[in-house]
Amino acid sequence: MSEAPLLRFDSVGIHLGGREILSPTSFEVARGEFVCIIGPSGCGKTTLLRMAAGFLRPGCGVTLRHGKPVVGPSREVAFVFQDYGRALLPWRTVAGNISLALEAAGIAAAQRSERIARVLATVGLSEHATTFPAQLSGGMQQRVQIARCLAQEPELIMMDEPFGALDAMTREGLQDEISRLVRSTGLTVLFVTHDLEEAIYLSDRVIALRANPSAEKPSLAAMVEVKIPRPRDQLLTKEQPEFLRLRRELYRFLGHP
Amino acid sequence: MRAARTASSGRARAAIESLLVAAALLALWWFASHQQWLSKVFLPTPEATLESLLQGLVRGELSGFTLATLQRMLLGWLLASAIGVGLGALIGASSTARIWIAPTLEFLRPLPASALLPLAISLLGLSNGMVLAVVAFGAMWPVLLATVHGLVAVHVGLRQVATALQLSRSAFVFKIGLPNALPDILAGMRLSMTVSLIVAVVGEMIASQPGLGQAILLAARSFRASELFAGIVLLGGMGFLSNALLSVLEAAFLKWQRP
Amino acid sequence: MPPVLRPWVFPLLLLLLLEAAARWLVPGSDAIAPPSQALLAFGRALTASGDESVLQATRFTLISASLGLGLGAALGLVLGLLLGLSRRAASAAFLSIEVLRPVPSVALIPLAMLVFGFGYRMEFSVVAFATFWPLLILTQAAVRQVEPQLLEVARALGLSPWQRATQIMLPAMLPRLFIALRLGVSIALVVAVTVEIAANPGGMGYAMMIAQQSLAPDLMLAWLFWIGVVGYAINAATLRLQRSIARRMGEPAAEASP
Numbered sequence: 001m002s003e004a005p006l007l008r009f010d011s012v013g014i015h016l017g018g019r020e021i022l023s024p025t026s027f028e029v030a031r032g033e034f035v036c037i038i039g040p041s042g043c044g045k046t047t048l049l050r051m052a053a054g055f056l057r058p059g060c061g062v063t064l065r066h067g068k069p070v071v072g073p074s075r076e077v078a079f080v081f082q083d084y085g086r087a088l089l090p091w092r093t094v095a096g097n098i099s100l101a102l103e104a105a106g107i108a109a110a111q112r113s114e115r116i117a118r119v120l121a122t123v124g125l126s127e128h129a130t131t132f133p134a135q136l137s138g139g140m141q142q143r144v145q146i147a148r149c150l151a152q153e154p155e156l157i158m159m160d161e162p163f164g165a166l167d168a169m170t171r172e173g174l175q176d177e178i179s180r181l182v183r184s185t186g187l188t189v190l191f192v193t194h195d196l197e198e199a200i201y202l203s204d205r206v207i208a209l210r211a212n213p214s215a216e217k218p219s220l221a222a223m224v225e226v227k228i229p230r231p232r233d234q235l236l237t238k239e240q241p242e243f244l245r246l247r248r249e250l251y252r253f254l255g256h257p
Numbered sequence: 258m259r260a261a262r263t264a265s266s267g268r269a270r271a272a273i274e275s276l277l278v279a280a281a282l283l284a285l286w287w288f289a290s291h292q293q294w295l296s297k298v299f300l301p302t303p304e305a306t307l308e309s310l311l312q313g314l315v316r317g318e319l320s321g322f323t324l325a326t327l328q329r330m331l332l333g334w335l336l337a338s339a340i341g342v343g344l345g346a347l348i349g350a351s352s353t354a355r356i357w358i359a360p361t362l363e364f365l366r367p368l369p370a371s372a373l374l375p376l377a378i379s380l381l382g383l384s385n386g387m388v389l390a391v392v393a394f395g396a397m398w399p400v401l402l403a404t405v406h407g408l409v410a411v412h413v414g415l416r417q418v419a420t421a422l423q424l425s426r427s428a429f430v431f432k433i434g435l436p437n438a439l440p441d442i443l444a445g446m447r448l449s450m451t452v453s454l455i456v457a458v459v460g461e462m463i464a465s466q467p468g469l470g471q472a473i474l475l476a477a478r479s480f481r482a483s484e485l486f487a488g489i490v491l492l493g494g495m496g497f498l499s500n501a502l503l504s505v506l507e508a509a510f511l512k513w514q515r516p
Numbered sequence: 517m518p519p520v521l522r523p524w525v526f527p528l529l530l531l532l533l534l535e536a537a538a539r540w541l542v543p544g545s546d547a548i549a550p551p552s553q554a555l556l557a558f559g560r561a562l563t564a565s566g567d568e569s570v571l572q573a574t575r576f577t578l579i580s581a582s583l584g585l586g587l588g589a590a591l592g593l594v595l596g597l598l599l600g601l602s603r604r605a606a607s608a609a610f611l612s613i614e615v616l617r618p619v620p621s622v623a624l625i626p627l628a629m630l631v632f633g634f635g636y637r638m639e640f641s642v643v644a645f646a647t648f649w650p651l652l653i654l655t656q657a658a659v660r661q662v663e664p665q666l667l668e669v670a671r672a673l674g675l676s677p678w679q680r681a682t683q684i685m686l687p688a689m690l691p692r693l694f695i696a697l698r699l700g701v702s703i704a705l706v707v708a709v710t711v712e713i714a715a716n717p718g719g720m721g722y723a724m725m726i727a728q729q730s731l732a733p734d735l736m737l738a739w740l741f742w743i744g745v746v747g748y749a750i751n752a753a754t755l756r757l758q759r760s761i762a763r764r765m766g767e768p769a770a771e772a773s774p
Contacts, residue, residue: 072671073671073674074674075674077672079668079672081665086665087665087666089666089684089687089688090765090766091687091764091766100669103679103683104670104675104676104679105673105674132766134766148673152673271604271607271610274604274608275607275609275610275612276611277608278608278611279611279612298630357522357525358526360522360523360524360526361526361530363748364748366751367706367744367750368743368744369705369709369743369747371709371710371713371714372709372710372713372721372724372740375724375725375727375728376547376728376736376737376740378728379546379548379728379733379736380547380548451620455621455710458620458622458623459713462626462714462715463714463725469623470622473623473627474625474626474715477626477629477630480630482630485626485627485630486627489624489627492619492620493615493616493618493623496619496620497614497615497618
């Protein structure tokens, strides 16, 4: 039985600042899929994500979630920003920041602490419940943001280059953590990155976008399935022939000449 | 093309709305004064104010007063800026001077410039020169402090360049320090202009020197509200123009900040 | 010399110079008095009562300044919030604000005198006018400078407008509001003393004028010094408050030169 797609982009396009950022693009995301979007700067990958999250209205076409048009942000859709420093409230502790999501959802105070504790345990930050964001490293701050998104108990998580500002080691650790999380919760993820290896490593499907689309060369350049079995390993997976093949195939879509 | 048109029509609409609000306030004044919500002794009608203003300017006395106050303010400000930058450069350039003197400067910063008027009266008597002296002295501090701050805040990278090039102390001050401090100095000069206007007006009031300050005080004492308001309008105009002048100066000197 | 004593060396030297000049260069002058005599005069004024009392005069100035600041800040905050939240309101108010703002507060002293006579009301109304404008402008800026990403977080989480205002905007604005308050405090004091010097028979400025007029240079100098001390102390206290708020709200302590 084929399930209806969770998310569907139906000829979604947009002009910004007088330029066509995204030509009409269509694709679907099924429940539980991990989809990565890659492309050179200016290809509109972040814009696409924001349209899917309801922050932006498409110039043409429509984004459908469960068959219904997306008109604005919803609690079912969590968004992880790249700039974690500016996405956390500096005056609240880690627990306080996570609580914000629950307060927004109208969860009663009595039930909040239990859910906060659960979500902190999931991301491994239980010891830092009373710490302030400024006292945490970049990777930990990003984990707080992810924890806050999990607290929303969303069905869909959007991530906008979430590990772009972190060092390589932290990035790899978080990549594995997010993979593990998604597998255990069955969340659907739409992940934007400019890191090709990260995209292949994390996803079930990679979508490559082009910059400066035209009639002959629309925004959607390629859509490739990643049939590498899970769980994946930072060292071993990246040596597999399938990984290397995908890497070679998608390399040119990153804007290399 | 369409985007540009909407932007300019949006600006036009904003300008019209702005005028409407100002006109509404003017109308409120007109209504309040004619309906005597406040006695005519306190709140003259806009027409009476305008009449006093025009008559005073045409007949000459108001224009004479305005010029006197303007002169005091500008002269004091120029002196203050020159001395302020000079002294500030001396203090700011020498780290020894800064260590020993800076705390005293911080203590003097919150002192109202007008508080020096009694002392000045004792020393110099009730004269024009006295008011000018206090204006200049009072208005000096914002510029001085800004200059010191601007010189101190030279980025350590620039200092290293200066050392590598073996710049002399004065070369450092003139080629790196002062240009670096220019935004701060201009901000200080703007503040200093506000202080000069205030001290000039207060000085005129208590030393009975001819000027707008004395004029409005006398008008209030004789219950001539329209003349009082005319004087306030002129002082507001002076404040506005001096600010505008400084904005132009800032824009000219700081062109490099906005390429 | 231990660093903690260094700030006092220069002023002490100046005071000694003044002492020497007052005693030997111009003894018996009506204008200059040795600081030592000023200190004695101040001591006398501390224990005096009525017009001469330090406590009374200081209290008068501080009360006028606080009342004026309270009024001016309250109005400035409310209007600043409105103009900060609505771009349209801000652009509509632009002309009126730019026309009214440059009026120097001292220009209103004769008007206040006319309407209220002498006393508290006249003084705090001028202080209110003077503190209203900077607070309006700074509050408006504080609203605009709320981290836009935080507002997006609010949208993403689906916060209600009330939650957005109380949990995101107000806390984010607090450090800048306290910087504005600090500026307001210093303006309030300066304007209050200026009003007293110019016209109002009350407070520290007036006491200093009286001392000068009665040819008591020692008392005048004492008052001048006392005004400086009070101003410095209050500004320093407000600065500490502002910095502790900035720390508490998770911001790097904003060091602002006024």
